[in-house]
Amino acid sequence: MINPYKKNAKLVLSNGIVFPGFFFGASGTAIGEIVFNTGMTGYQEVITDPSYYGQILTFTYPEIGNTGINFEDSESNINVKGIIVRNFSSNSSNWRSKKNFNEWLVEKNIIGLYGIDTRALVKILRSNGSMNGVLTSEDRTLESCLKIINETPKMEGLNLSKVVSIKQQYLWQNHTETDFDVRKIYSEKPNTLKVVAIDFGIKKSILNRFVSHGCEILVLPAQSSLNDVLSNKPDGIFFSNGPGDPSSVTEGIDLARSLIEYGEIPMFGICLGHQIFGLALGGSTYKLPFGHRGLNHPCGKNSQIEITSQNHGFAIDPNSLSKDIVKITHYNLNDNTVAGLEVNNKPIFSVQYHPEAGPGPHDSDYLFKKFVSLMLERC
Template identity: 55%
Template structure:
């Protein structure tokens, strides 16, 4: 980062490991779970993804901010991360789509950052020790004070962060991405499929994909009751992605149990929504050592592979899933964790990864078509 007035900053991990660097973005102190993302592109989508709520995100790609920021690439109205960790940050962005620099954008939204930090050493440490709480401080606080705050902070396990990021009231969504591929995919329906999306931290790009596949979407809060969902007369229900521990989202799990009992109502879950479906039938989740956060995770079975985008710190325990009720349709081929499930006698399925993120670029888009096909069969 090239700047005339450098201000020192540090990253303190809960195990006492200290990394020094230079401040950028907002000046202050931010506490959260320290995780890393291996993607080479898409930093603005990452920073605005509600699934990253409560986290300090380190980017393994060494250069950040080259293309600046713009309104079209946001997954939410503002950044959702607690803090940003980078090796180098460009203060001279170059892109015809750029509306602001990353530095100024983070400063405007009060997001704390640290750069000129050895992100390779940090990621190697997290791969060995696991994701853990940490704090970025660039406001002159002492490392001793920050370590005391860290040791009093709750771990990610048990945190229901979906209740923090969900919408406060229902709303309609009917727009698609301006990219020609998305506009070309819009299905010419005289009557769109009515879909209720339960917002545990939903990304805008998911809503755009649903619309592109012919759905009229009503987004409802995470704590919605079954009667509130059914009041919209849905032909299908979508359970969204989101942050935190899925086992702590008790109202969402209760809703999923009741939706499953509807027997003939198509339900599609992505990421946290997928995990909630598994928990609702008696399965359990566990925390991954350092999570899956990147753009090139291979998933599949039976010789078919999808290159997928992933962002999650928890996963379904395969042995806990009742095989009489669901089948595991996809595995993460890096570590054999559950990547997708399908109910045997219900029009219900879930995927752990993000088919809307298109790293393949369109390997996994068929999951949206599948959801629509299930609704079409029941018209």
């Protein structure tokens, strides 16, 4: 159902193309990188994924908001700057819904644009690559919008993890409330495994899955030192997802390099954490034209395929990795980008996708069990 109170708004792209429409949610002006997500469900999780920080998100699914907002599915207190949809629903119809979608967007100060041809917008992004844009409900001229865009830095070179990361460490002990909760598998284990997680923009569901696999998580800030990590005597170390350009996260790369050289503690990285591992191992990263953001990306190698959830705009250059040091374990089967790696002869691995996400299939949840197994072997 489209909001009957239509108030003009528009999207201006850096190439000068304008998409006039109507706004919902918060009013005002948002500037950010325009990206798109192809998922058909899970808009609350997507909007609150810290990896989208600094971006304005286009949903390719034509109607968003019909299931409202609940109190369980938000991944963090970090939000996208704005959202773009074909239609949005002002009515909520779901047994878990506790809040109207539009009211929630106002509370979160997220600007929404609807009534535009999102297919045409996505075709532009696929042809020309993700680009900065202005989403505004204010009476701004094209020239003023382009001036704002020209004064805004591009995503390359931005270390956004230091913005979204926590300032003080905390302990996480909640678990996933699902029918694939596996805590019983580890019920005979005498002690809970202690994992130190480096927060570059971590998702709540990742923490929950660790606890469901028998772990206790101590979350540390992105700029933690080697001593900060080792002084907690972890059984395992996790490098989280997060926003921005991985090559700019110099403290995280240095920390990963030191821990990899130390090499005695199992390590696991997801998304940005995966890219940081690649850089710490001597590799390089590059920006993808329009990124991978959706719920059905096939990944694998040697006829073993997983259907995965992804959200990233950068990738590791496979030619920059030394085969003597690292093994590529997974490729994205849509474009053959690196989707997983292992360090040779060390209990260290990472994936570009999100194994904690269950958009339907739970193909990748075994990676948590793999990490737990590596820790148990050394306890």
